[in-house]
Structures are given as structure tokens and as C-alpha cells.
Amino acid sequence: MAGQEYKKTSERDEENAQTPPSDPAVAPAAAQTHAATEETDDLLDEIDGVLESNAEEFVRGFVQKGGQ
């Protein structure tokens, strides 16, 4: 019985994901989203460290001569 209800909820969520579900059954999806957000935050932090310092000067200094 509980299993059936769980299935129904899950199907409905897939078809028209409207209200943020509070059902524990969808917790994995929420956790996934959370993990993705963390990964993105981590990526952006990494990029902060990789970018050349003084962006304005660096971008201004990148001057090329014409090519084909």
C-alpha cells in the first residue's frame, strides 16, 4: 500500500514537477541537486584561483595583430 502511494507520487512528480515535494521518496533527487550546486560552487571557486590576477589589465593587454 505504502509502496503504491510512493510510486504514484513519484510518477506525478516526473510528469509535472510543480510544487517542491516534501515526500521523503524524492530526497535523493534533492540531494543530487544539492551535490550539483556544491560542485558548481567548487568549480567557480577553482576558477577564481585559476584566473589571471588583475583581469582588467590582462584583458586590455591582450592585443593581437591581424591574421587570416
Added chain:
Amino acid sequence: MSAVRVMGAETEYGIHAPAQPGANATWLSAQVVNAYAHTTGQRSAGGGEARWDYSDEDPLADARGWSVPRHAAHPSQLTDAPRYSEPTALTAAQIAQEDAGEDSPDGEDQDDAAPSALMMNLVLGNGARLYVDHAHPEYSSPEVTNPRDAVIWDAAGDQVALAAVRWIAQNTSLPQVNLYKNNTDNKAVSYGSHENYLMPRSVPFGHIVSGLTPFFVTRPVVCGAGRVGLGQDGAGAGFQLSARADFFETEVGLETTIRRPIINTRDEPHATADKYRRLHVIVGDANLSQSANYLKFGTTALVLDLIEQGLAPVAEIHEPVEALHAVSHDVSLTQKMRLTDGRRLTALEVQWLYFEAAAQQAHRSGADSTPGGDGHTAAVLQAWEQVLTGLGRGVDQVSRTVEWAAKLSLIQQYRARDSLNWSDPRVGLIDLQWSDVRPEKGLYYRLLQRNRMDTVVSEGEIAAAVGNPPTDTRAYFRGRAISQFGPQVAGASWDSVIFELPQYRRLRRVATREPLRGTQKLTGELFDRHQDVEGFLEELLRSPS
């Protein structure tokens, strides 16, 4: 119908010495060529520099059937002269002089080479050419026979560029040099990444123009590299799909540095001229995304086959130059362009027309069957269909494959976090650094490292292609000649290798005018049999082929 065809890539790298922003670009570019020669030991190998053989180059021949007189040509069009840089650029002699004070960094004796003259041109053991083109180092890939190999040997060029950057970084007498696989400085200057495709000369050029133009106008949705800034100088705020689109000003023409045309008519076949033409495509972006690069070569090869068979869809676009700019500026992919027959289609819809024509024809010919096909057509069609389908659903569906979508997605996340507008220098820096060839600095490589970009080929295949030529084109002969007999190779070009033997008074020029000869199958054993060049040449020139 097939994606199999002789093709090749040319990449001009953006070059920058952050500590010496005013450094002469030609001098810096020569340092890159020189640095790579050091890493491969080509300088120490006897004559060292294999000179480029310009005798078969004809940059003023127009595919429409005439030739521009030399006096009427823009100086940058004279690419068959060994030195054709702008008047402000240093001459080779001046560069040599400028470099003369420098000690040989590895203590190597430079006596027999002209006194520390900088190399401007190298032919590599993988069959590629690395040289100074205008004010940029350029890597021209060896000829390959399919889009997958095009990706491999183009990516090998990025490794060549990286090796040069690393070598310079270790040399304390030189300023640090960065190389970028991009197409503009966002200050009104553009430099190219070109594609070359071999075609039968019998195809009327007018059919190429009418069949390719709608495809090229809409191709940025699939293989654009993305660019921050609108207009040639990038002054307009925003993002566009193509790095190159705004630099195109005319529909058809011979020039490549001014009034750039969507269809370039340069007619230098670098092969038997009455049989072949080499279609020189200048409208594409430099791609780091392997999927984008793969689709760039693969789908174009399919469309050329459609044109050759008279089966290209009819979709004549009203004002194609303006349409190209509009397509590039339309990140939503919803804007419709007007066709001369009255239809109004989005870029994606035009791409679907081409896809459907190619898929239908491939099915009819059996080329699309996975077993029994040609090994490439089915994969290109599948990748093309996937990307078009994904683009129709939304940018986030294709951010692992389509380069502009990957770049845009990263920038949007970054902008959202710090509430940056499009003209913020950090946004511009992300665009620039996307294409830094160093994996620790290049943002494309950072995404690749995090498994956020799909790949088409393996790292091992790319690494092997840095030193080895493709086995199934004449590039095999060229590359192997350089690797095995480098000191005796006096010069080379796409369609020749010139050997210099001490006991002969004359140079021996071996013509390689058939792109599908000189393969491993035809010449591999000959190379294996001879460790000395005299015996090699004697047998080669004696044999009937």
C-alpha cells in the same frame, strides 16, 4: 554519401607575453616555432630547419576561374613569399640580429645553423607544418581522411603549442609566452582557424557556393566556440555563438584577412590541379570541444558530398552575411531568417534540412549502417542528430558538447554568483582564458578535468599523433621522411619533399601530388628497409609508382 574525405585543419594561435605587452608578435611567434624545434631536437639535426617549398603555392588563383595580378593584391595575400609580414614586422635578418645576444640555452653549439637565426617554419614528424603566419604561430595539421582523425591531429597541434609554451617558460632569457586557441582579441582583430577539404574539380564552384552558404550561416549553432562581446571590437554587451561571425563582410571572395568572405575562393589545390580542388574554409571557429570540432569537420564533409551529388537542400538565404551575424547573436535560437523563396526558418531548422538530406542519402547508400558502413558516417549523423535535438530542448542539454553552450553556462553561473554584467573584465577574462593551451590555466581544460565535457578521442591517441603522422595519406611520407631522414630533408610542402644529398649536386624533389598516395601501406616497408637516405631514394625513384 560519406563523411570520409581528405581534410585538414589550420590553427593560428593568439599569442601574448603578459610581462612584455609590446613585444613584437612576429618575434614572439618565431620563438614558439624555435622552442618546439628545441623540444624535438630538430635544430641540432644537421640542416635543422626544413624549409617550406613555395613553388606550388598560388594564393592569388581564384576558384571562379581567374587570377588576381600580384600588384593588385593586398600584401597579406602574398602567402607564397617566404616573408610576407606587414611592413612593420621584423625581417628574418632583423629577428636574427635581435636574438643574437642570447646564449644557447642548453649549451648546444649552433655553429652550422646560420648564427642563431630564428626558425620561421618547421615540418613536423607528424606531417604537420608549424610556422609563423603573419603575427601568429600557426599549426597546419597533416592531411587526414575522416573527421575523427581531424580532431586527433588538430588536438595534437594544441599539444605542440603547449610544449613550446613550456619550453619558453623554462628559458629565463625569454619572456613568458601564452598561447590561446581562439579567434579574436576583442579589439577588432581576428585570426583564423581554417578547414580544408579535398573535392573533385568537376563540381561547379557555383554549386559549392549555393549549397554551402546556408549551411555555413547556420553552422555556429552546432560548432560555434562562443564569444563575449558583440561587433568586431566586442564593444556591444552580450554573448554570441561564434567567435568569427562578426568578422565576415562578404559572401564570396579571395581574401582571408580583409573583407572576409563566407565562401573563400582561394584555389591552391596542393595536389593534381586538374583533378582536385582544395576547398579552403575560413568561416569556422577554433574549437577546443572535441565534439564541436568533430561535428564541424564531419557535418561539413557530409554536406560537401550532398553538393557533389546534386542533393543539397535548396535554402537560399536572403542577405547571408547579415543572417550569419544574426544567427551568431541569437542565443535563444528562435530568430527566423528569410529565404529568397519566402520561407522563414530558424538556424536550427536550416540545420535540420541539411541533416535530413544527409541522413536520407546515407540510408539509401548504406553508408549509415553501423556494421558494413564506412565507419564514420553513421557516427557523425548520430552525433549531429543528438546535438540538434538537444539544442531544440535547451542550452543546458548540450553544455557537455556544444562549445558555446559550455562557455555560456560557465559564464552565467559565474555572473550569477558575483552579479557581474557582461562588460565586467572578469567575464572577458573567462572568455579569453577558456582557450589557454595550458591545462592548469585553460578553463576548457578545467571543465574537461572535472568530466564536464564529452570527448570523442582519447588522450593516448592525441599524444601519439604529436609525433606520428596519419598512416593513410601522403602525410605519412612527409612525416616519416622528417623523422627518419630529417637532416637530409632540405624542404617540404604539402605536395613535395625535397632531399639534399651531399654527393649529389642537385636537390632531389619527390612530388606527392596525390593526397591518398605516400601512405604507410605504399611506402612503410620502403622506409623500413632503408636506414640511409641514398638507398631509400634510389629505390623510391626507381620504382614505377
